[in-house]
Amino acid sequence: MAREENLLTLGETLGLELELEAQERAVGPFRADILCKDISTNAWVLIENQLERTDHSHLGQLLTYASGLEAVTIVWIAARFTEEHRSTLDWLNRITDETFRFFGVEVELWRIGESPAAPRFNIVSKPNNWNKLVTQAARAIDEVELTGTKALQLAYWSALGSVLMAKGGPLARERKPQPQSWMSYSIGRSGFGVNAAMVRPKRQVRAELYISNADAKAFFHLLHEQKSEIESELGYALDWDELPEGRDTRISTPLNEIDPEDRADWPRQHDWLAARLNEFYRVFVNRVKGLDASAWHPEDAPEAQGPVV
Known part of the structure; x- marks a missing residue:
């Protein structure tokens, strides 16, 4: 996920310009998967990867990392989001101000012909009025x-x-x-x-x-x-x-x-x-x-x- 071409694809999906800062960044006793900067705003972006269905453990880790890093954009990537975890991100976006943003993203691997598999990202949860905020x-x-x-x-x-x-x-x-x-x-x-x-x-x-x-x-x-x-x-x-x-x-x-x-x-x-x-x-x-x-x-x-x- 930390490869430049994958971060570029993810950034294009989210409307961000991501630049890798660190992998496995220590946050207290935990280690955050990927820490990036949004180069258009110089703000922190925390990415948490999960190769299976979302669970409570990863949700707790994500919030711990966000608090420890004071990240303003938090991206949770998983193979599939449960309804309760998608609803939790929607709720977090409703109760926090615009300085905090939460994305839920499902990832698929696509291959065309004999080409190498490439990720396809689908947003399942995003900040309120995100499209309007980006365009304006x-x-x-x-x-x-x-x-x-x-x-x-x-x-x-x-x-x-x-x-x-x-x-x-x-x-x-x-x-x-x-x-x-x-x-x-x-x-x-x-x-x-x-x-x-x-x-x-x-x-x-x-x-x-x-x-x-x-x-x-x-x-x-x-x-x-x-x-x-x-x-x-x-x-x-x-x-x-x-x-x-x-x-x-x-x-x-x-x-x-x-x-x-x-x-x-x-x-x-x-x-x-x-x-x-x-x-x-x-x-x-x-x-x-x-x-x-x-x-x-x-x-x-x-x-x-x-x-x-």
């Missing part, structure tokens, strides 16, 4: 209190999210927008994001694969070795920026000579961004999952000075 998450920040720039950013990314949902591609998932100059979407591996970025001084927006972890330089060069194949699949050239001033790296394509403040032009900008983001996801997702930093030998690579071409 952007309104959690009072736009009246934001500066003009922050209000613009929040509205811009909220509108982009609506376009991504309408297009129905791999990034058609609920994502809470933030009042900042970028939006990041998970690609199924920690330290990588398919991002949309707004660069107002350059009158530019761009789609990018952003790599931010200790092995960012190695991963960047391993991807750069596939430059011809990647750009051929996309049908356009990319900007390859090693960003020598820090550890991060970026692979991107820009839309230039635009004004993010021109709301009348937002449909064109958002259509372009949505298409590029979905294309980036499709081209990079399997490549990113297959990267192995130990396969890169820096002594064989030319010294980078900014953009790599």
Whole structure:
């Protein structure tokens, strides 16, 4: 369950962006199965696995873990939920405030042809008005209190999210927008994001694969070795920026000579961004999952000075 692809599938089902923090985390005399962060809110998410029908013992453990970890989102996964345990989660969602959320999820294994079995998650209990809360998450920040720039950013990314949902591609998932100059979407591996970025001084927006972890330089060069194949699949050239001033790296394509403040032009900008983001996801997702930093030998690579071409 803690594998990145399984957490990605679970997160997409729940409307969360999950990043693994720990497994078998000690909570007093007990050990919690999986502890995650929701990277969109930086809040704790506790996942308790059960391979059979739900029972009282696991319910008690789950509440003990939640209390010990002060987790705000608790996900109980089982092969089958009894009616009394589903009703208990519904009751907990009714009596607690919105800072505590309880999910009950049944898991199935599906196989298509000869492909490996993959989990399918079905929500049997969720917080009250969860779908409404997710779709309206952007309104959690009072736009009246934001500066003009922050209000613009929040509205811009909220509108982009609506376009991504309408297009129905791999990034058609609920994502809470933030009042900042970028939006990041998970690609199924920690330290990588398919991002949309707004660069107002350059009158530019761009789609990018952003790599931010200790092995960012190695991963960047391993991807750069596939430059011809990647750009051929996309049908356009990319900007390859090693960003020598820090550890991060970026692979991107820009839309230039635009004004993010021109709301009348937002449909064109958002259509372009949505298409590029979905294309980036499709081209990079399997490549990113297959990267192995130990396969890169820096002594064989030319010294980078900014953009790599």
